[in-house]
Amino acid sequence: xxxxxxxxxxxxxxxxxxxxxxxxxxxxxxxxxxxxxxxxxxxxxxxxxxxxxxxxxxxxxxxxxxxxxxxxxxxxxxxxxxxxxxxxxxxxxxxxxxxxxxxxxxxxxxxxxxxxxxxxxxx
Ligand SMILES: *[C@@H]1O[C@H](CO)[C@@H](O)[C@H](O)[C@H]1NC(C)=O
Ligand SMILES: *[C@@H]1O[C@H](CO)[C@@H](O)[C@H](O)[C@H]1NC(C)=O
Ligand SMILES: *[C@@H]1O[C@H](CO)[C@@H](O)[C@H](O)[C@H]1NC(C)=O
Numbered sequence: 001x002x003x004x005x006x007x008x009x010x011x012x013x014x015x016x017x018x019x020x021x022x023x024x025x026x027x028x029x030x031x032x033x034x035x036x037x038x039x040x041x042x043x044x045x046x047x048x049x050x051x052x053x054x055x056x057x058x059x060x061x062x063x064x065x066x067x068x069x070x071x072x073x074x075x076x077x078x079x080x081x082x083x084x085x086x087x088x089x090x091x092x093x094x095x096x097x098x099x100x101x102x103x104x105x106x107x108x109x110x111x112x113x114x115x116x117x118x119x120x121x122x123x
Contacts, residue, residue, distance in 0.1 A: 031122045034090040037100060039114060043083040046107040051085045055118075056098045061087065085112075092120050 037053070052062040061070045061080050070078060077090040085104045089096065097120045104112040 031092055031094070031120055033092060034088055035092060035118065036086055036088045037102070037116055037118075039085045039102065039104075039112075041084050041104070041106075041112070044106065048082060048085065049105040049107060049109070050103075051080060051082060051105075052103045053080070053087050053100065054102075055096075055100050057101075094120050094122075096120050 047065055048063075050062065050064045053060045059071055060074050061068065061078060063069075063080055063082060068080065074089075079088040079090075081087070085102055087102070097118055100116045100118055102112075102114045102116075104114075106112065
């Protein structure tokens with residue numbers, strides 16, 4: 001594998017069989033660029049009750065139907081796609097390396113959780 005690339009593996013474990021059991025996603029990018037943590041949840045017209053992303057256990061963004069809260073240091077460089085729970089992170093630095101987790105409560109109420117390890121490397 002090209003060491004100039006960021007490696008992200010997103011493993012979603014879900015108890016909701018509609019979404020399948022395990023989803024594995026890989027995304028590639030480089031330092032200073034963007035990465036998208038992509039879930040393979042099908043876009044839904046029934047809005048998720050909540051979506052929350054964290055890194056190393058510290059919260060990044062939490063979105064409920066009525067409101068979205070973003071940790072200030074991520075305010076300018078993150079976008080949450082509420083239809084799928086995917087998240088884009090822009091302008092990556094080495095400090096963004098870490099263990100990312102997502103917790104989604106869909107309209108059905110069955111919690112979906114995922115984890116991804118992001119490794120940011122210089123170009
Ligand atoms: C990162 O995303 C922003 C906003 O979508 C875009 O303007 C910028 O060109 C992207 N940068 C790279 C390196 O892809
Ligand atoms: C990206 O981050 C660097 C420092 O980490 C900063 O100087 C630069 O302005 C940022 N670029 C954007 C588009 O936010
Ligand atoms: C997460 O933890 C790792 C290992 O301690 C550290 O290198 C990394 O910078 C942390 N990332 C964030 C975003 O806090």
